Amino acid sequence: MTALGQLVFDEFGKPFVILRNQESKKRLVGIEALKSHIMAAKNVYATLRTSLGPKGLDKVLVGPDGDITVTNDGATIMKEMRPSHEIAKLMVELAKSQDDEIGDGTTSVVVLAGALLDQAEALLDKGIHPIRIADGFEMAAQLAVQHLETIAEKLDFSKTNLEPLVDIASTTLGSKVVSRHRKELAKISVEAVLSVADLEHRDVDFELIKIVTKVGAQLEDTMLIKGVLVDKDMSHPQMPKTIKDAKLAILTCPFEPPKPKTKHKLDVTNVEEYQKLRQYEQQKFEEMVQQVKDSGANLVICQWGFDDEANHLLLQRELPAVRWVGGPEIELIAIATGGRIVPRFEELSADKLGHAGVVREVSFGTAKDRMLVIEGCPNTRAVTIFIRGGNKMIIEEAKRSVHDAICVVRNLVRDPRVVYGGGAADISCANVVAEAADKVPGLEQYAYRAFVDALEAVPLALAENSGLAPIEAVAEVKSRQIKEKNSRLGIDCMQRGTNDMKEQCVVEALIGKKMQILLATQLVRMILKIDDVRLPGEKED
Template identity: 70%
Template sequence: MTALGSVAFDEFGRPFIILKDQDKQTRLVGLEAQKSHILAAKSVAGILRTSLGPKGLDKMLVSPDGEVMVTNDGATILQQMDVEHQIARLLVQLSKSQDDEIGDGTTGVVVLAGALLEQAEQLLDRGIHPIRVADGYEMAAQAACARLDEIADDFPVDLEAPEPLIQTAMTTLGSKIVNKCHRQMAEIAVNAILVNKCHRQMAEIAVNAILSVADMKRRDVDFELIKIETKVGGSLEDTMLVKGVIINKDFSHPQMPKEVKDAKLAILTCPFEPPKPKTKHKLDITCVEDYRKLREYEQEQFEGMVQQVKDTGANLVICQWGFDDEANHLLLQKKLPAVRWVGGPEIELIAIATGGRIVPRFSELTAEKLGNAGIVREITFGTTKDRMLVIEDCKDSRAVTIFIRGANRMIVDEAKRSLHDALCVVRNLVKDSRIVYGGGASEIACALAVSKCANKISTLEQYAVRAFGDALESIPMALAENAGMAPTQTVAEVKSRQLKEENAHLGIDCMANGTNDMKQQHVIETLLSKKQQIMLATQVVRMILKIDDVRTPTDRI
């Protein structure tokens, strides 16, 4: 016997504990289980609802060790939350899927899924089977996507005229909030401002970064060529795009030159040290003569390695591994600047940018394997003299680095997340240049189309299709509510105007610009993002509705 209950053995002799209160435990099945799942999903969606749109609020997330994060990015909020309920975890995975596939709309997809489940709960109470509800939702999703294709506009993606792309990136950055430090003395007042104070600059950086690495023939963008580097200090306006690579390293010796022009880079993954046997070995030094011989051997090896690099014509060494003070001093004497402890991903990016080859052995190093860069310079920041290395004017300028500055870590991290969303949006436009208009305009247009589709259905699914249309209106309702408007009245007015004027560009005027025409306000969203939101939310909701019981490996019948 134990404090929990009695120990028994199964037919294989494995022990298990029979809990004393096992007969008192109940499990939720059927409709009660489905309602429990819907309640958990609605709770998660309710958390993100208030952070939707340009006037959405931020969330402060505090980790167990006290680290603070302030953000309104849906995927980040859900990833940092400690979610225990299994269905709530599905919504976390839903947001992550949207972030991985599209990079934008991570908040909207969860809010839509919560609204669909809220409507499904009412249908379940009316006795409609969950499968009929799920089938109706899928029919409505197809109708909504068809309507999106009808109202979509072709969008010009031109390397010579990036202004339309900048406007789209500004739409993405319009809802991002960061903090900016205004005081310079001991008392610091942090004033929360919208990124759109400088989001024109950030939008231009995002667009230029994408256009620098985009392959317009294949209509694709390789994100591996875009590196985002951050450094606390300075202001958000100091964020810049470097047509090259920035690495958080400095020259290995303080007396080495801080700038190398017309650099020929030897990119090494072998250390500056004498070779060691790969098997276990032992070296006994019993006298001074043995020690001198060992020192002479190491000296010869160091000089041979450095000379091999010099003979190829290299004037800069990028080494993945470290080297000791003796090798460092010898490199300084031979006037060969070097950078050590450069990480693997950075080594690869430098090789791509400079057109060099990564060399694993000194014997394999040749002049043809050297990388080329116009200038390699060391930059310092603030009074702390933090150093970073900038490699510019590279042979292959398609590799770029976005260098983000900010007053503190929270600002820098939020700016990094914001720029990631903007990069993803521009990438999506390169893949598919069709766009729809934001501010809830496309959701209202889809809701009207879904309602018309429901009128043509004679089976029980018509109720689910009509409920899907009502759920689509939750996005503009949340936008109006977060902007301080009367949500029901505002959405009803815009909906009636869309019907009357047959204008699918009318949405919620969150910024109070005096017009509901989102085309005039340049509030633009990619068609890929909007369709992905609808399809992903529908698939996850169908999965949740089909679950009527939850069993764990410890359950016994």
């Protein structure tokens, strides 16, 4: 007997399981299974489709503990949806892949994948084998990606000419909840990326960009700090709040007397023994503080805490200190100040100290929240974006939006080629694939035409979400692109009177657009190859 039923053998001696309540269970295989997958994916696609574009609608997401999130960021919506269906979970992974690799276009990639599956369902109804459909989609995707290379334009920017990057980052933020302040946030994002970028090798070290949030003030009070911001304050209220020409001792060892490394315990039986123990501890504290002073340090950054006696001694010896600084923060401080993280007091020396122009404590709001700002570091590449906002919800959305903007700028540093947004690149690719469809022999030409319709789903959604007549708007742009041979024409979502996306400065990174098409096609191929659904109640023996 098994947990599910009875194990029996056929006439050839092969075992099989008779399931309990077998008549009440249903197993989907073949085309039925494929259609079940497509239906689950289409439900996700329908939910996300209305959030596409600058006038896309936001979603209110309620977490398990009642936390409310208001956003139209595709990756966040997908993450918070927590779907139970396996294919819907694959769609979540698709958005996550796009977000991890590119940082933008998460909604578009899900919309494209959903549209491809919608078209695949119609082809399955015609009796076309799913593998032939997947092959046709992949061939069409390769053609679209090659076409994107031909219509891409190089973006000219430098450290003295940041306007093109600011315009693109501003466009990225145009569809977010924080779009009213997109220009200011775009400038901060561009400055942050270029502060840590190596333009010669076209590389950006994201580890050097830290985003810190604090509730209070207004969104326009968000600032870029050329240094490190630590959510800590001085360990004693009477310690100086500003230290100029700071020499930092960065410690991962606590200001505590050494403990016996054995399992034995120490019993104190009289006052004399207690006094000796107290004198020993005080002597150790003084030795530790003296070792720090001898190294020339005038500020201590400690990963661990220390008790009141050590804190009072540090104050007496005029040695300001900060305690309980986390691991990632202490690493960033070491990188920015050029210091070494010291694990033992005996190893501390002058050449291991970090240096900063000024370390100051700043306070915010009526609650007197205090934070530490470390500026004027030798390695000025480490920067901190300090985001303010009226409540936690606004701050979290601003953080996601700034992350998208710095990802877009990072992509342009890596590859400065761009294609035009507003559905212009999608329509241009659709025209090329439609032209090639007639020359494709075999059943794949049906997949080519279906791929064309799927590519048009993005501009259709943009037009619909902007309040335009979707079919008319897309048909007009499509015909004008062919007639004028102008791949820059897209949907005028903001109704500025021109369809030329170059004039509206609506562009997207080439690598992001290519990634969208390839990821969506790969996911669709994976789904079309799954023809069996194992129900949650079933388990392999």
